[in-house]
Amino acid sequence: MLKPITIQADQRGLLFHKGSYVKRLLPGTYRYFSWSQHTVAVLNITKPFSVESKDLQLFLQDEELLRELDVVRVQDHEIVVHYEDGQFAQVLKPGVYAYWNLLKKHTFVHTDIRQPELPAGIDRSIIAKLTPYVQCCEIASHELGFLFYDHSLQRELAPGKYYFWKGPVSVLTKTVDLRQQQMDLIGQEIMTEDKVTLRLNFVCQYKIVNPQRVLELKAYDEQIHIQLQLLLREYVGTLKLDELLKQKEDVASFILSRIQEKEDAFGVRFLGAGVKDVILPGEMKDILNTVLLAEKKAQANLLTRREETASTRSLLNTAKLMDENQTLFRLKELEFLEKICDKIGSISVTGGGDLLERLSSLISVNK
Structure with missing residues (x-):
């Protein structure tokens, strides 16, 4: 069949x-x-x-x-x-x-895949379909990237997007921020020469100029932070409290000049520095406030005494002039009569004689 x-x-x-x-x-x-x-x-x-x-x-x-x-x-x-x-x-x-x-x-x-970077022959439009096999790395416009294969540096990466196969070679990228950065030292407790413990808030601006040197340092930002701390202690420890409060700007100039000596070692350029705040202990604040209040009171008393002295001297000069010149004395009497009349509603004078003479005689009697 x-x-x-x-x-x-x-x-x-x-x-x-x-x-x-x-x-x-x-x-x-x-x-x-x-x-x-x-x-x-x-x-x-x-x-x-x-x-x-x-x-x-x-x-x-x-x-x-x-x-x-x-x-x-x-x-x-x-x-x-x-x-x-x-x-x-x-x-x-x-x-x-x-x-x-x-x-x-x-x-x-x-x-x-022993050469991890995707070849040019693969169209980037299909990358999304290759997700299980591909890893992506992005370098921002303000960054510089470094490519490592099995922890060995291969080359620098300019800003852009890069794709690598997930294969036998370990791929790692590190980025360095090239923008201006700021480091804040908050609440640094430091003792002055006269044994006053205070706290400083300090700020420093810098910019990375040698990215590869920065990669060679372990936690380079922490190292800069510690170096700034040491310089602050070195300078503030040689000043008394009053000197420090008067020379805050000199602190920044000293720290900046000293830290700039280490720019090559850190691979950065230090642009500026400054003391933001000087924070005193509570007891020291009360003492300084008391001293300041006493100084202001003394200045006020001094001004008051100067004004009193000037007023007394003026009165003395006026009295001398009136003793020497009867006409001036007479004019001064009339000035006071005018002031009295401004404050009195009505005046009754009995008897004959000139009104001005009668008023003058009243003042003379009172004297």
């Missing part, structure tokens, strides 16, 4: 006899006796070449079959990007793959 097998135009057949591969079958109808132990595997040529429970190497000996297949071998150190008709299809891991080349054109981009 014959068993018919039909192979469509988009199919190929693989003939087996007693489980062993014999040959490929083109589209058409084939008949085999049921007792002949022939079997046929029908494959869709739009799909990858794959036969269940059979190794691919078994079919690669057939030259006729090979002419209809694209075979790609992916080594352990490779990743292959597979395109079908120019469009991304998939990423191939190590192994051997075969694809029918009858209806579709297959292209493969081999990349050696």
Whole structure:
């Protein structure tokens, strides 16, 4: 009894006899006796070449079959990007793959992941589809990057976006900020020469000019911080409290000049420095406030005494002039009479005589 097998135009057949591969079958109808132990595997040529429970190497000996297949071998150190008709299809891991080349054109981009950076042949538009295999690094416009493979420095990275394979090589990028930066020393407790413990808030501006030198230093910002602390203690410890309060600007000038001597060692350029605040202990504040209050009171008393002395001297000069000049004395009397009249509602004078003489006589009587 014959068993018919039909192979469509988009199919190929693989003939087996007693489980062993014999040959490929083109589209058409084939008949085999049921007792002949022939079997046929029908494959869709739009799909990858794959036969269940059979190794691919078994079919690669057939030259006729090979002419209809694209075979790609992916080594352990490779990743292959597979395109079908120019469009991304998939990423191939190590192994051997075969694809029918009858209806579709297959292209493969081999990349050696021992060289981690993605090659130029891979279109950046498909990066999102490669996320499980790729890591990204971004360098901002104000930064300079450094690329390390297995902790070994390779090169500098300009601002931009970079992609690397996740492979056997460890990829690390470090960035250095090239903008002007500020370091604050908050609440530095320092003792002056006269044994007064106070707290200083100090600020320093700097900019990195040698990024590679900065990378060579472990926690370079902490080292700068400690150096500033030491310089502050060195300078403030030689001053008394009163001198420090008068020479705050000199503190900044001294610290800046001394720290600039170490610019090459730190790989930075120090631009400015200053004392923001001098914070005194509570008891010392009370003492200084008392002293300040006493000084202000003494100044006020001095001004008062000066004004009193000037007023007395003025009165004395006036009295002398009136003693020497009766007309001036008379005018002064009239001035006082005018002031009295301004404050009195009515005046009654009895008797004869001139009104002005009578008023004058009243004042003379009172005197």
